[in-house]
Amino acid sequence: AQKVTQAQTEISVVEKEDVTLDCVYETRDTTYYLFWYKQPPSGELVFLIRRNSFDEQNEISGRYSWNFQKSTSSFNFTITASQVVDSAVYFCALSEAGSWGKLQFGAGTQVVVTP
Amino acid sequence: GAGVSQSPSNKVTEKGKDVELRCDPISGHTALYWYRQSLGQGLEFLIYFQGNSAPDKSGLPSDRFSAERTGGSVSTLTIQRTQQEDSAVYLCASSLDGAVRNTEAFFGQGTRLTVV
Numbered sequence A: 001a002q003k004v005t006q007a008q009t010e011i012s013v014v015e016k017e018d019v020t021l022d023c024v025y026e027t028r029d030t031t032y033y034l035f036w037y038k039q040p041p042s043g044e045l046v047f048l049i050r051r052n053s054f055d056e057q058n059e060i061s062g063r064y065s066w067n068f069q070k071s072t073s074s075f076n077f078t079i080t081a082s083q084v085v086d087s088a089v090y091f092c093a094l095s096e097a098g099s100w101g102k103l104q105f106g107a108g109t110q111v112v113v114t115p
Numbered sequence B: 001g002a003g004v005s006q007s008p009s010n011k012v013t014e015k016g017k018d019v020e021l022r023c024d025p026i027s028g029h030t031a032l033y034w035y036r037q038s039l040g041q042g043l044e045f046l047i048y049f050q051g052n053s054a055p056d057k058s059g060l061p062s063d064r065f066s067a068e069r070t071g072g073s074v075s076t077l078t079i080q081r082t083q084q085e086d087s088a089v090y091l092c093a094s095s096l097d098g099a100v101r102n103t104e105a106f107f108g109q110g111t112r113l114t115v116v
Helices: none
Strands: A010-014 A020-021 A034-039 A046-052 A057-060 A064-069 A074-079 A088-096 A109-114 B005-007 B010-011 B019-025 B029-036 B042-050 B065-069 B075-079 B088-095 B111-115
Touching: A010 A020, A020 A109, A034 A074, A046 A057, A046 A064, A046 A074, A074 A088, B005 B088, B010 B019, B019 B088, B019 B111, B029 B075, B042 B065, B042 B075, B075 B088
Parallel strands: A010 A109, B010 B111
Antiparallel strands: A020 A074, A034 A046, A034 A088, A057 A064, A064 A074, A088 A109, B005 B019, B019 B075, B029 B042, B029 B088, B065 B075, B088 B111
């Protein structure tokens, strides 16, 4: 069963628009970790953020922000004032207790930012 | 370079042949991971090595797949008797230790395998 769901396959925006990527996860563990990775056209996965299940504080890093809500099992990602360089596939992932070495990825969301 | 290095970057092989994919992790990283990325299946975990512990092989799709990590460094993923469904990008990653909760996993650029 898919443990991480990214329902949006592709999102297209014009530069400077905001874009929010949805991520819904499923786990029975009380301790788990959530991640976002970016995969630009070069193919290399780039780490963006790691968040543990006990920390529901929203986080902002430059134009990126993350909203973690355990009540809805969601860990959404917003890019503010998007730029063409933000064009990439973005993956949400889950790591659970007992298999900390394993990242379970969602299907990814392709973001296309046009000038 | 200081990143995770994978070779070859592209590999075309005939169905039924064996292939070996290589991963050089970041120096000093004790954990190494293999993932597979394909159109139909997305990003799938294959295998995970942590130090001298027995590897977590739970993601290997069949007994045609195996991996070794020699000397706690370089890893080789071997696919025997390749099938067309093995066509995918094989990604390797490494981290300072095995707990991705603590340390970031750095990914290589992958090996694109095409089985014809």
